[in-house]
Amino acid sequence: MTTAGTILVVDDDAAVREALHSLLRSVGFAVELYGSVPEFVARGGLPDTPCCMVLDIRLPGMSGLDFQNELTRQKVAPPIIFITGHGDIPMSVRAMKAGAIEFLTKPFRDQDLLDAIHAGLEVDRKRREESRDLADLQTRYAALSGREQEVMAQVVTGLMNKQIAVNLGIAEITVKVHRGQVMRKMNAQSVVDLARMADRLGIERDPQLTRASVR
Amino acid sequence: MKAAELPHVVGAALPRYGVAIGCVGLALAFGYLLGPDVEIKLGPLLMIAAVVLTAWFSGLGPGLMAVILSTLAVEYFWTEPIYSFVIVRNELPLMISFILCGLVGLALSLQRRKQEQMSAENQATLERRVAERTVQLKISEERWRNLFETSSVGIALTEPGGKFLRANQALQSMLGYDEASLRLMSLSDLMAGEGVAGPQEPGGGLEVPLRSADGRIVWVSLSVSVIPASDRSPALASAVIADISARRSAIEDWRRGQAEVAKATRLTTMGVLAASIAHEVNQPLSGVVTNGQAADRWLRASPPDVAEARAALSRIVRDGNRAAEIIRSIRNILDPVGDEPKPLSVNKVIERLVPLVENELAAQSIGLTLDLAPDLPKIVGDAVQLQQLVLNLVLNAIDAMRGEHAADRRLIVRTRPGEGGVVVSIEDRGSGLPDIDHDRLFEPFYTTKAEGMGVGLAICRTVVESHGGRIWAESPASGGARFAFTLPAVDQGGTLAAEKESKTS
Numbered sequence: 268m269t270t271a272g273t274i275l276v277v278d279d280d281a282a283v284r285e286a287l288h289s290l291l292r293s294v295g296f297a298v299e300l301y302g303s304v305p306e307f308v309a310r311g312g313l314p315d316t317p318c319c320m321v322l323d324i325r326l327p328g329m330s331g332l333d334f335q336n337e338l339t340r341q342k343v344a345p346p347i348i349f350i351t352g353h354g355d356i357p358m359s360v361r362a363m364k365a366g367a368i369e370f371l372t373k374p375f376r377d378q379d380l381l382d383a384i385h386a387g388l389e390v391d392r393k394r395r396e397e398s399r400d401l402a403d404l405q406t407r408y409a410a411l412s413g414r415e416q417e418v419m420a421q422v423v424t425g426l427m428n429k430q431i432a433v434n435l436g437i438a439e440i441t442v443k444v445h446r447g448q449v450m451r452k453m454n455a456q457s458v459v460d461l462a463r464m465a466d467r468l469g470i471e472r473d474p475q476l477t478r479a480s481v482r
Numbered sequence: 483m484k485a486a487e488l489p490h491v492v493g494a495a496l497p498r499y500g501v502a503i504g505c506v507g508l509a510l511a512f513g514y515l516l517g518p519d520v521e522i523k524l525g526p527l528l529m530i531a532a533v534v535l536t537a538w539f540s541g542l543g544p545g546l547m548a549v550i551l552s553t554l555a556v557e558y559f560w561t562e563p564i565y566s567f568v569i570v571r572n573e574l575p576l577m578i579s580f581i582l583c584g585l586v587g588l589a590l591s592l593q594r595r596k597q598e599q600m601s602a603e604n605q606a607t608l609e610r611r612v613a614e615r616t617v618q619l620k621i622s623e624e625r626w627r628n629l630f631e632t633s634s635v636g637i638a639l640t641e642p643g644g645k646f647l648r649a650n651q652a653l654q655s656m657l658g659y660d661e662a663s664l665r666l667m668s669l670s671d672l673m674a675g676e677g678v679a680g681p682q683e684p685g686g687g688l689e690v691p692l693r694s695a696d697g698r699i700v701w702v703s704l705s706v707s708v709i710p711a712s713d714r715s716p717a718l719a720s721a722v723i724a725d726i727s728a729r730r731s732a733i734e735d736w737r738r739g740q741a742e743v744a745k746a747t748r749l750t751t752m753g754v755l756a757a758s759i760a761h762e763v764n765q766p767l768s769g770v771v772t773n774g775q776a777a778d779r780w781l782r783a784s785p786p787d788v789a790e791a792r793a794a795l796s797r798i799v800r801d802g803n804r805a806a807e808i809i810r811s812i813r814n815i816l817d818p819v820g821d822e823p824k825p826l827s828v829n830k831v832i833e834r835l836v837p838l839v840e841n842e843l844a845a846q847s848i849g850l851t852l853d854l855a856p857d858l859p860k861i862v863g864d865a866v867q868l869q870q871l872v873l874n875l876v877l878n879a880i881d882a883m884r885g886e887h888a889a890d891r892r893l894i895v896r897t898r899p900g901e902g903g904v905v906v907s908i909e910d911r912g913s914g915l916p917d918i919d920h921d922r923l924f925e926p927f928y929t930t931k932a933e934g935m936g937v938g939l940a941i942c943r944t945v946v947e948s949h950g951g952r953i954w955a956e957s958p959a960s961g962g963a964r965f966a967f968t969l970p971a972v973d974q975g976g977t978l979a980a981e982k983e984s985k986t987s
Contacts, residue, residue, distance in 0.1 A: 279844065282769030282801045289794050290776035293783065325761075325845045352761040352768075352841075373768035377775035 272388040273314045277301045277331070278323040278350070283373070287321065290377055296384070304329040313345060317395060319368070319387035321380070324351040324358065332358070335365050346387030350375065401467060407453050408468055415452070418445040422458060423465040498540035502548040505532035510555045525560045526552075526580050533584045537591035545592065549584040556580055636723035642708065644669035647718070656702070656725050658695030669721065674699050689726060701730045761841045762808045766801035773797045808837065825860040825972050828897055828904045831868050839876055843893065846880055853896040858904050859971035863949045868969075871945045874938050875908040875965050882912025882963060903951070903971035911962040920955040942967075 274296045278284050284300050291298045299314075301307040305328050324331040331349060338344035348369045349362050359370040368390065369383035411419065414435075421431045428446065432439040455461040509532035513525025529552035537545030558565065561573040569577065630637055636653030640646050645668040649661050657664070657672065677690035687705030694700050703724045711717040777794035780787040832854065843850050872895075879893050894909040915923070924943040946953040946967045953967035 280765045280769070282766050282797065282804065283772070285797055286769045286772035286776060286794070286801075289790060289797075290772050290779065293776050293779040293787075293790065325841070326847070327844050327849070328847050330845070330847060352764045373764055374771035375768070377772065377779070 273297045273318040275299050275320045279326050304334045317388050317391045318345050319384050320345050320347045322347050346390045348383045415445050415449050419449045423462045498544045501540040502536040502544035505536045506548050506551040526556050530587050534587040534591045537588045545588045638721045640719045642717050701727045763805050766805040769801040770798050829854045848891045848893050851894045855898050861969040862972045867945050871942050879910035882910050901968040904969050907966035909964040915957050915963045923955050
């Protein structure tokens with residue numbers, strides 16, 4: 268029943284840390300313990316595997332909420348589960364708004380924590396998968412020739428081959444050939460599929476182009 | 483013009499010259515009636531008298547006229563040849579002598595007359611001055627009387643023993659007695675209790691409660707000055723008595739309010755403490771719960787991991803004991819010490835407080851430095867009050883660093899021997915003190931906090947001063963603020979050293 272992943276525990280209280288260590292190991296997680304944010308930063312930071320952070324709100328040096336903001340700002344935030352001695356509503360709202368998975372008040376039910384951790388790991392796994400997919404896509408896009416990229420941009424805008432030919436000043440048959448190459452190299456099943464890829468790659472559809480061609 | 487003046491001049495001069503003519507005429511008549519046959523020539527003697535009289539009554543001009551007239555009369559009536567103005571040679575010395583006598587009489591008489599006139603003038607001047615002075619005195623007296631009678635402050639004139647002699651209207655209406663009844667009383671009869679020293683300012687005399695005619699207590703400010711005895715009057719005392727009931731009741735209201743605010747502040751402090759305590763105890767408790775859950779999972783695993791389960795169980799015992807220890811130490815702190823102040827170690831008071839604020843410090847990510855000097859003298863005081871004092875200053879310091887993104891979030895609590903006892907300082911690296919006279923910080927209702935009431939530091943000062951110390955604020959060079967206070971040391975006997983000093987001196 269174990270989910271592969273590393274759990275990062277940041278809590279200044281040794282008793283809480285040790286208990287969490289034992290609990291999380293008993294269900295098969297790899298666990299790393301830190302007493303404070305600076306200690307976490309000093310000892311290597313985020314691992315390369317799916318992970319989830321169990322973070323105390325009240326910490327010496329830098330509070331858990333501030334640390335969450337900092338990680339979000341650097342775009343490296345792992346899923347975070349906050350634990351706190353006495354959390355108030357504004358605090359939990361702030362944490363959840365900033366993207367926390369869960370906000371647990373000590374002492375908490377072990378199952379609540381484990382559920383949150385599973386959810387967090389799943390989120391992280393997905394995030395990692397997605398970022399891996401995006402990297403693939405970017406490699407494929409980079410493999411297109413300049414002309415093919417131009418054709419792709421116009422295809423995903425929804426233009427007919429004829430219009431593209433006029434726009435680019437080439438023969439319609441040439442457009443057809445480029446289009447076939449784009450579909451093959453991008454491994455796209457349909458124009459809709461290609462359009463989705465263009466979205467993920469952030470290729471902009473030029474509305475002016477559309478209007479010019481219609482005329 | 484001359485014609486117009488002439489009758490007036492003549493009118494004024496006529497009686498005076500008439501006197502000359504009259505006197506000489508009278509003398510002539512007497513002399514003549516007594517007869518020229520008398521051996522001694524009476525006529526000339528009488529003529530001299532006439533000259534003197536004329537000069538006396540009418541001055542120089544008529545006097546000279548009298549000399550001339552009498553000379554003519556003597557020449558005519560009493561020298562040979564009689565009844566003729568012819569002057570015979572042998573009568574010449576007599577005539578000259580007569581004229582000289584007349585002139586001397588005239589001069590002497592004029593001299594006397596002048597003196598008389600001068601002294602009469604002096605007399606008149608004197609009388610005029612006396613009259614003027616009398617008027618001035620009357621005005622002055624009236625002015626003082628008005629001041630006395632219409633003053634809004636009570637004024638009384640008493641014997642040195644305090645017996646009333648005079649009392650003005652304000653005093654009569656203040657006390658409800660008329661002046662006659664007051665004259666039967668003395669100041670001490672009216673006093674309804676011990677006086678207290680008034681504020682340290684000009685005019686802030688003694689404050690005493692007086693009982694008015696209807697039995698009401700009137701608090702007054704009383705200042706008495708003694709008027710020393712002079713050769714004309716015995717010693718007196720003047721008392722200025724101002725009704726300060728309104729002021730006193732305002733002060734009493736404020737004191738009552740302050741006590742209530744102090745109570746509210748204590749409750750707030752207790753609220754902060756309660757949150758802190760809850761967190762302190764909650765940490766080991768959540769350790770206990772999680773360890774219990776972990777042990778359960780280790781035992782339910784297949785195969786069960788007994789070693790891990792036992793490790794978790796021993797942590798449960800440890801954390802449970804820790805929770806109990808925290809509760810015990812808190813009970814120590816909150817235990818009422820009783821009313822009797824006793825010798826205390828300031829360091830212990832501070833050390834016992836630390837667990838209560840540790841959590842708040844951690845929450846604000848503030849580092850605490852305890853710089854406590856060993857071998858401090860003991861002080862006498864109320865432990866609970868002193869804990870509140872330090873706690874208040876520490877919570878203030880934490881507040882000052884709230885939201886401050888200073889790299890060095892530090893709270894330094896320091897004790898040092900000094901100033902005849904112990905000096906305690908609480909220093910922060912917060913926003914610093916406002917740019918005003920630092921003494922004002924301790925005034926009631928002065929605040930820089932949006933949600934503050936401005937009573938915290940005022941209460942701190944009350945606590946410090948009731949322990950015989952003083953409190954002040956300063957800006958350390960390193961930034962932030964430093965609040966420091968002193969507490970006098972006790973000697974072996976347990977009395978305040980400072981107190982003893984003042985007794986022996």
